[in-house]
Amino acid sequence: MQDISDDILKQASKGDIQAFEEIYKAFSGFVYSSAFRISGNSEDAQEITQDVFFTAYKSLKEFRAESKLSTWLYRIAVNKALNFQRKKKLNQWLSLDFLLENKPDEIPHSPAYNPLKELEKSELERIVQKAINTLPDNQRVAIILSRYEALPYEEIAKIMKCSISSVESYLFRAKQNLSKKLIDY
Amino acid sequence: MEHKNIKGKLLLYIDNELSQPEMMEVKTHIDVCADCREHLTVISGLWRLEKVQKQEAPRYIWTRLAAEIKEYEHNPVLFDIFYSRKKFAYIFQPAVMVILVFISVLTGYFGGNFLSREINGNQVISNNEQVARVFYLDRLETEHISNAMTIASNENGEEILP
Ligand SMILES: [Zn+2]
Numbered sequence: 618m619q620d621i622s623d624d625i626l627k628q629a630s631k632g633d634i635q636a637f638e639e640i641y642k643a644f645s646g647f648v649y650s651s652a653f654r655i656s657g658n659s660e661d662a663q664e665i666t667q668d669v670f671f672t673a674y675k676s677l678k679e680f681r682a683e684s685k686l687s688t689w690l691y692r693i694a695v696n697k698a699l700n701f702q703r704k705k706k707l708n709q710w711l712s713l714d715f716l717l718e719n720k721p722d723e724i725p726h727s728p729a730y731n732p733l734k735e736l737e738k739s740e741l742e743r744i745v746q747k748a749i750n751t752l753p754d755n756q757r758v759a760i761i762l763s764r765y766e767a768l769p770y771e772e773i774a775k776i777m778k779c780s781i782s783s784v785e786s787y788l789f790r791a792k793q794n795l796s797k798k799l800i801d802y
Numbered sequence: 803m804e805h806k807n808i809k810g811k812l813l814l815y816i817d818n819e820l821s822q823p824e825m826m827e828v829k830t831h832i833d834v835c836a837d838c839r840e841h842l843t844v845i846s847g848l849w850r851l852e853k854v855q856k857q858e859a860p861r862y863i864w865t866r867l868a869a870e871i872k873e874y875e876h877n878p879v880l881f882d883i884f885y886s887r888k889k890f891a892y893i894f895q896p897a898v899m900v901i902l903v904f905i906s907v908l909t910g911y912f913g914g915n916f917l918s919r920e921i922n923g924n925q926v927i928s929n930n931e932q933v934a935r936v937f938y939l940d941r942l943e944t945e946h947i948s949n950a951m952t953i954a955s956n957e958n959g960e961e962i963l964p
Contacts, residue, residue, distance in 0.1 A: 634871060641864055649859035659860075666859055667867050674871055711897045741848050792813040799845060800809045 621686055630677040637677075641670055644687060647766060648694040654761040655698035656705075657750055665701050669694045684775060691768075691776045695758055748798040749791075756791035759784055804831065808838050809845075816846045 621640055628636035648669050653662035672693055680689055749760055755777070762773045763784075774781045808831045814820045815828045832839050874881045 645859040650857040653857050663863050666863050670867050671870055745848060796813040797810045800806060
């Protein structure tokens with residue numbers, strides 16, 4: 618994950634689209650990937666990614682170099698992804714979709730037929746991902762940034778605007794909850 | 803019960819994040835319990851799965867974004883107004899529409915009756931009856947009016963004008 622030169626940053630904040638594309642190239646992978654983890658599907662992740670960079674483009678002038686550009690972008694990404702999910706749930710309710718909905722977030726519950734050892738690797742990943750999706754927001758974001766994006770606790774703390782010990786506590790509780798959710802497998 | 807308790811700590815055990823006594827407790831149990839040992843093997847395999855391949859953002863996101871930026875730069879103020887409107891698109895969702903229609907009907911029904919009583923003072927004439935008069939007086943024969951007024955009076959359970 619590369620950071621970006623001051624020169625590019627300066628040009629981009631003046632509205633230079635080519636300079637901004639450099640920023641996009643450097644960070645869209647991470648933004649898309651965490652949006653994908655948080656939202657759980659690629660269509661939403663695409664919309665969130667576009668929204669994150671559009672917001673970044675408009676507010677780049679306000680970006681202060683006291684934090685890293687990456688931290689600033691990841692923070693926007695995490696907030697947008699969480700908000701997007703909340704809005705989506707509200708919209709599902711408003712559009713009465715919940716009447717037809719089959720609770721897709723639930724972990725498939727058939728341990729008798731699918732003991733973990735017999736499942737495919739991709740299926741295992743899917744089960745862990747689904748279990749992660751049922752965690753409270755703080756625990757979910759912490760575990761996604763730590764497990765999938767391999768960010769250090771310090772960086773996660775900056776993104777989540779909390780202390781390192783809070784991050785440790787979120788991760789501890791996330792692992793505790795995940796262990797419990799995976800008991801039946 | 804103990805098996806469940808042990809299994810519920812396994813991810814923390816794998817990452818060595820339990821207290822010393824708890825680590826010992828899990829280890830002692832795992833040594834003697836085949837079921838929990840097997841679960842540990844599976845769970846640790848699962849947890850240590852090599853990192854999922856990094857997701858690459860599809861290229862067309864940039865194309866769409868660049869178009870959006872261009873449109874924004876063309877007229878930022880108008881774009882922002884339009885954009886914030888998009889956010890309120892949810893008011894056209896079915897549930898909201900159903901509630902709005904319901905409120906309108908209730909307001910019309912109660913509000914309408916209330917007004918007609920006010921306007922007509924002591925003379926108790928129902929809302930339905932007024933509607934019947936307006937609709938039918940000019941266009942239909944007298945018997946139709948009287949039919950309509952009878953229907954209206956029956957609906958309200960009130961005596962109407964001759
Ligand atoms: Zn056991």
